[in-house]
Amino acid sequence: MKANLLRRSVRRNSPGWRISGQEQIEVDRNRVLAILLIGFAAAYGFAIDDIVLDLWAEEEALNSRTLPMILCGGLIVLALTLLVKGSGERVQPIAWRSLARLGAMLAFMVLFALVLELAGFWIAGAAFLASGLLLMGERRASRLVGVPTITIGIAWLLLRVVLDVYLPAGELWMG
């Protein structure tokens, strides 16, 4: 009974963190957004100091720092308003398994960028597509081999052969 009351009171005073039986966290949507925006505005604001102005620029009505400063201040005001007002709606929880899949796909994207120029368009592209298919739950060997081969083949034909656009062949193999 006491635990239920406590849970209800936390839910009412958002942003409150509610740990349910399924280990889900509930917070007010706009308040999370506001915190992220304030973080972004703060980082942007600190970087304004790094803008090196010309000697005469400080006397200009509008120099390279003016607009960034106005924007930074404006975003902080907007974010604070969002923080105070809230939205009354809670953030939809995402299952840990889905987050893990998302993290893996982002890692594949970074790996694709890492090996693209080293291993070449064919190998990097085929590896990315096959890993992506596997991650999405595809287990049929015909599709795991067929989709990357056909996609890369068409892309190569269209871009390299027809349009004569440069595609990396792979530094490892080209010497």
Next chain:
Amino acid sequence: MLDGILTGLTAVLTPGNLLLVVGGCFAGTIIGMLPGLGPITAIALMIPLSYAFEPTSGMIMMAGVYYGAVFGGSTSSILINAPGVAGTVATAFDGYPLARQGQAAKALAIAAYASFTGGTVGALLLLLAASSLAALAFTFQSAEYFALMLLGLTSVAAFAGRGQVLTAIASTVVGVMLSTVGTDRASGVERFTFGRLDLVDGIGFVLLAMATFALAEALVLLLSPRDEAPARVTRAAWRLSKAELIELAPVVGRSSVLGFLVGVLPGAGATIASFLSYGLERNLAPAQERQRFGHGSLRGLAAPEAANNAACSGSFLPLLTLGIPGSGTTAVLLGVLLAYGIQPGPRLLETEPEVFWGLIVSMYVGNIVLLVLNLPLIPYLAKLLDLPRTALVPLVLFLGMTGVYLISFNVFDIYLMTFFALAAFTLRWLQFPMAPMLLGFILGGMLEENLRRALLVAGDSYTFLWDRPVTLALLIITAAILAFPSVRELIGRLRHS
């Protein structure tokens, strides 16, 4: 003028030139559909081929490529939420939700009809008003452009749903902030580059658009990999009912005229035209229809499509009559004309009437060809969505990364795009509207540049805001648009009470 039209028709309606228009439209559509490759790339890729023909034929082919690439960009916007060029961003707002609702064929058909009408109206207006509109475009200076950019930013109101005005404005501000990354074009000072050469040119538009739309959408789909049953695309699926045609006709008409007028202004182009027409139509729509904007409104799709194609015709006007390229694409076309030894400008009509009128008539013919070519293809294009989600997600991500790499040949852009895709995914999860951010990003750079130029001309004084009548008029319209929703709500409340 009648003589001119006849000259143009004689130039275009030869079997060889008609074949070139068809070939140009087809090649443009295919290239435009590839993520990252827009009209500029399409035209640039066709330059070597164009030199094989005489100037009139070469330019006629290029006009076909231009229109084809714009339509191809709309197709990828609608089907996979991947706007390859800024002009088709607004198309994705309602086109992609329609595709998700199983109405991809209808969305593509509306895009084709609206593009055709927009392009045709644009070509006709170009025929009728070339000389007088060229003089009007000449009166626009930095102060007017600054006010026009502000007016463009007010269309942010169109993306704000009930209770979302604050987040929409915040999103626009974030977009303008991202546009300040890179070298400040006015002073040459580096901003927010953190000493990295990769950021000196700023963040690429395609990179940001791909990351926030196509890639973020693919990442959302990743969370639920189970397929929904794909809607069957039949021949009837892309037919529009009489009621829909009656509803869309005035929308397309208004947007075409607005698009053309905005397209005439050098530097404004298809992007502002499409955003402005989207905002205008949302404000004009009845309350119930207004709620559907952003969730699959037919009006919301038809308006930017008509406007961006009409703006493409409009952008030829300063190029042909003043020799000023109004957009990146027409700048490349200017290069092609110069390479042929043709100097566009006020005397072009006298020195090269065949090229001048041939190009204008070929725009009209190109639009017909595009419609005839694309309508039968719609069921096949829509079949793209029948791909199982297990394959669609990695394919979209792969095409997005390849497209961005092909622009700069720099893998840093793929890292940056991955970062933006993750950020966009998080923001979408928090229901932060992404469209205003892209609008702010597109217009932010131009806004600052024109404001600084206007200040320079006015001797560091802000008096130009009220001294110049066109600037003042545009600013008043901007203020009125911003105040309109509040006034409407106030009137509604007063009526109820």
